Amino acid sequence: MNLIKKTAIAFSLFAFVGSTAVLAQTKEPVKTTVKKDAKKVEQKANATAKKMDAKATKDEKAVKTETTKKTDAAKKDVKATKKDITSKANTTKKEVKNTNVAKTSKAGTYNGHKVYVGERGGKYYINSNGNKTYIK
Structure with missing residues (x-):
């Protein structure tokens, strides 16, 4: 048994x-190849980062120009609609004034106030508070 143990x-x-x-022989080459590989990977990463930065700045410029174009168009649309609204409002005010004049007419005086005739034929005057007071 001694022989087997020995x-x-x-x-x-x-x-x-x-x-x-064997490990002692392969340690140094592994370290150098790892370092070389790490440098290559780092260089590739830097190159791709530079490319991505360039693309990002181009995209930002494109987005800015698109948004300015869209905002300018929106401002023009808003101005046009404001003009349309104001012109429509002015025409409706004129129409309202014309209809009020056509519906009422003077029918004399009552207690020192001018008497008006309403659209249904009722007679009224404007009191000191600015309200209509109907005459029977």
């Missing part, structure tokens, strides 16, 4: 020493 110890020592020698 041979087992010898093989384990040989395997341990041999594997460490």
